[in-house]
Amino acid sequence: MKKRNFVFKSFFVFSIVFTFLIAGINNSNTNHHLIRGENETYSISLTSQTNKLVTNLEFKSGDGEFKTELNNSIEVSYVDVSDGDNVWQVIKVGGSFENIESISGMTSISITKANADAHIGVYWSAFQTFNEECYVEFDTSSNLEVSTSFNHLQPNYLKVVALGNNDAFISSISIEFSCVNIYQLEAGETYEMGMYPQSQITDDGLIQILNDEGGDLPTSLDSKSWTSYDYYISNSNITDFMWYQDVLEDGELYRGVYFTSYRPNRTDLSSSESNSFQDNNGYFINTTYWFKYEPLIWDVLSVDESEGPLLLSNKILDSQDYHYSNSSRTIGDQTIYPNNYKESDIRTWLNDSFYTNVFSLVEKLLISTTIIDNSVASTGYSSNKYACENTNDKLFLLSHHEATNTTYGFNSNPSRTRQATDYAKAMGIEVPTSNSNSRFWLRSPYDYNQGYSRCVETGGGFGSQYVYRTHLGILPALRLS
Template sequence: MRRVCMRTIRKFLVVLLVAVMILSSSAIAVSAKTEENVLFSVGDVMEFGEYPQSQVTEEALVEELNNQELNWISYDYYSGNGDYGSAVKSDYMKYADIEFSGEKYRAVMFTQYRPDQSEHDFENGSYMQQSNGYAVDIVYWFKFEPIKWRVLNPDTGLVICETILDSQPFQNEVYYKADEFMFSAHYADAEFTIPANAYISSSLKVWLEEVFTETAFSQTEESLIYQNAHLISIEESTNTDYGFDADKQAEDIQRMRNGSDYAKVQGLQIHEDEVGAGNSFWWLGDEVSIYQLESAVCYSGSANRAIGVSCTYIGVCPAININLSEIEYDFIIDTGDGTPEKYTYKYGQQITETEEPTREKYVFKGWDTEFPATMPAADTTIKAIWAPDTSVCRIRYVGRVTKGVTNERIAAYTITAESGVSAIQFSDEDTTFTFNRKNSFISGNLTKTGVLSITAYDINNDVLTAEQVKSGAEVSYEIWKIAVALSEGDYKVRTRVEEPEETWELINCAYVYTMVYDMAEVDESMVVSATPESAISQRAVLNPVTIVTSDKVLRLRITTTFSDGTSRILSYSPTSTSVEYTDNGDGTANWILNTKFTYSDDVDEQVQKWTVWYRASGDTSWKETAKTFEVMVTKYDPFKEEEFEIGYAPYTITDVIGPETAVVSEYTEIIVKTTDDVTKIRVTNENGISTTYMATSANINCVDNGDGTLTWTVRYRFSTAGTSTWGVQCRGSTWSAITDAERFVVTVTEKA
């Protein structure tokens, strides 16, 4: 009898000790009153600290982050064999933090799914990470972002997170014991002295005060915190003075919380019920029953749930007591001059409005957001909006590079323009050429289009430096090199500055370039004739061209211009491996040019007109003659009758079956049927971004159907949510065109 009483007394003393410690801890928060927090009100949202939250999904950024050197650190998460007391730490889940381009990111990777309870094993159970769309052995990236807090008590500085930031168990190690009366209890230690659901001795308290605090706050920020990160109680979660419903059974929207992407990769459970869809449970700091259960807020907003303390899928919504009156925020004014001005204010302080900024050759149009009168409770940046001043000319010089231009033909020009120019236009009374950084357009009476390349140079004291700078470097001026056919006359050269382009510079301030032909003497007797062996030639198949010249000709060149403005130039000398040269002994020579003709347009055939050029003894430049020849270049052998049993032309897509719906980052299938001569296919979105596949590529299953067709099954993951149109092309010797039959529309949604 005495033994039973003593054991009961020991249990009572342990519980009493824990209760005293909890009450002592609670008293700390109450003592944090400050009279200067009057600017904040209950329900105000403020920013303080940073924590990994949103997942990085931009493919280019993910690729750059993956190329960085990483220092992986184990989370030391637990797993066991399913029995209480079996939980042990291991390194199956790791993280790595880096700073890149002024931002901080966290990488997360795991080799096993996190068990739903700390003592569970890897083989049996449900895995919330998998349900949330995450997979093993893949690196996921999350961006550190400001933590948003809701003010509960301005007097004590009590604030609580607006978002569930993480997912952690209340107690990592749980031990089970039943006494002689068959009463069972759960403990946090193997000696059965500490209740498993006592917050004061919980692993979650340690995690909040150490791991979370170290991750979320700088040393300066920590100095402003009265009480460390902790959980609020049931009493606090039903305090109407804090904005909560007094009824803990009520579905209170103020108690509802959803989780960040980072919390989801940790294993947070997401609920899809009609009430509180997308929300999750989050821990409270009150024990519920005999050591086993801990209180929590339900996804529906009720504060009456009891959860097993070792569950890993319950959210953590930290609270802190902070000196609200001492928090300072950065106010940054970015006028676009490369040196933003930074000021520091406390919440509610009046902001000194800056003078209207000025910028050479631009007009100030206002700020991207309204200039605040007082400081918000968050770091704030406002940016100046500028429009180009169209009353100034940004062209410095226009010159022709190509020598010996005696008629209207493609020639190279350089334009020295201020950096930042987005488009350049040549125009006379009849013709307009427009060049931008990606494409060239033409309107007017010319049939030839222009080709653009941009080379950037730094200009100091009006002199081009000898060293070419890298693309994207900061420079004063850029050299635009264009290829265009101009007739003689005056051209006005103007610029646009911004995208989207609003207006051109005024016509009366344009740079005037005068085009004058060179006077080059051409001796037409130097080239007697030019004749291809066949007037019809299969693409990329040898078709020799015989040219009879004077024996004084040292080199030959044949040129043509395709419909997209690009040129093909083939040059030859008597010793070229592709030339059979014969001196006829009568002052003439025969040149047999072993030539293969090709083209890049998506047509079955193309008529090409070639012009013959020469260089003779004493010539310092090429001379363009009037001698020309034409060749019809075809896709197929013109001398062979093709019969296709299945009724399809070569290099043909016969069917495309795309998904109607998909989920971001989850695999779906695109089915493409082609003729069996196709060697590659590619999938292109409406922005022109393509992915190319061969039959042996990863995520491709290519099956020969045995009837002259192939079936390509593409396992594809869409990276962006929304509705978009996609096209499919195939390749034989060139890419096919995309018609409506090769397009499909897909609606991609975010992960649940």
């Protein structure tokens, strides 16, 4: 792919709404976009000597500020806070404090209580609104030193509340956050964002540890601590035969995969080795496999368009059917063909399950809701009665038009080829013996048959497949906001 001139900038950001900037800069007709770089951790220390909000024994409410270790100011609001001997502050029962100016990418808060009577709740959020989904409580039975890493969500706002029957005497608090670099995103470069299971774990010792953590194996009658994939077997029936479980071990996240029947390569087929590619890929029934969550690498296809930078995964991440059924259906008074992208299962999966689980709170705000062109022209045909309405999506598959755009670097068949991750192979993607590439879906419908959608073949050319085939890969794309 063609690279553009690269200019690096680095500076600290604290008081912006979220930790991401994209700005178009013209330089000899070349566009650049500013992007968040790697995190460096800094802290805000609240002690008996630093960052007090109130300096007398009377409970007060109002606005104040905290100073970071780099002497940047963060505005805060507080309710019923007073001073005390040898403590940071005392928070009255029902009182609280919260930052009202964004703290860039908080990674943790550590609180030291002056005594066991303190009962404290901590909320966190990407915005200045809080709910019970992002909340932890430390009651009087907890240790004097307590902390939370916000479930690794890196929020921008937090709120600390005094609960129970006693005023909370707080000796000290440390808030760690990311001080971020800003650099210019370039077409032809790569960008790292999101986490997904990819590489298979082969270390026997680690496998044993993960198996122990995973506990009892699931059955069709009892999933135990596992979650069914709800995949299809025989006549497109959802069946519990394949499960997953995510386990955190020594700071790393792993996904376990276990199945008692082979996943058919079509949703209407029965389960057998001959109908599946899982065994071809080295994955067999009644065996647990573990895969490590790893950062997703995205190819930057373009930064020139007003919609925002266009990113495409550089690996095939999963194996899914385009739509579970090869039959038309009616929604309202409209006939919906199986290859209708707007109403497809894969569009729902990308923007629901995949989007929800892959990206952090911070990253979700970086992804634009994009108007997706599903016109006839986007499908690569002069006429196509199966073309659907445009959609508004966070994640999407490439169209035929996009997959032939030379400015995106697609100037030959080999430029379109992609390889699948180990995890995608366990899901049943087909990996031909002739090469190590795999097919992946495009969103564009095939024009001669309502049950077919277009795809990129292993050699980079174009083909089409029945929409209910499960052995084609998912290569997601997105635009940054």
